[in-house]
Amino acid sequence: GQNIDQPTEMTATEGAIVQINCTYQTSGFNGLFWYQQHAGEAPTFLSYNVLDGLEEKGRFSSFLSRSKGYSYLLLKELQMKDSASYLCAVRDRDAGKSTFGDGTTLTVKP
């Protein structure tokens, strides 16, 4: 089985940097995903990590440490439109499926 933890809520200021953490326990790790989901909309893919290290994509970066069962999503130069839920999902190699964390609701304030 899998156990995925992320903070329930975070608040940050426009223009700032925020880091959303995700810790997981899985029997057969096969990749970690981050998605952004605005209220009432479908999730949008942000990043995918399968090896240790940092993946950077514009204002968004994602880091993975497999030995620690830890990932974070880093959002730079926050904009109001970044207010959304951020979902961490871990794919289990043995089960061949992904499980989502409960999501972190990020509120960006002026």
Next chain:
Amino acid sequence: DTEVTQTPKHLVMGMTNKKSLKCEQHMGHRAMYWYKQKAKKPPELMFVYSYEKLSINESVPSRFSPECPNSSLLNLHLHALQPEDSALYLCASSQERFGGPEAFFGQGTRLTVV
């Protein structure tokens, strides 16, 4: 074309109705998924198809019946649903079940059972 298209966007059905949700992708992805999402909750996996064969059924009640007519299409047939089945139903696709990012979700069908 990097889209997963779902129809309809909204559906209201009675408990005795039969309806179908449709999902289509033309990215050559060989794995397709159905998820159910309730408000303020993460998506919950329902079914996984890999190369048009059902790979995973997450103990979903038989009133939900998936079908994969070909590699581009995925249907979810609904019959005798309950009000608690009201949710956002999401379709997703990926290149393979065991490799690559599970990157693409459709916009979902918001289902209301009355």
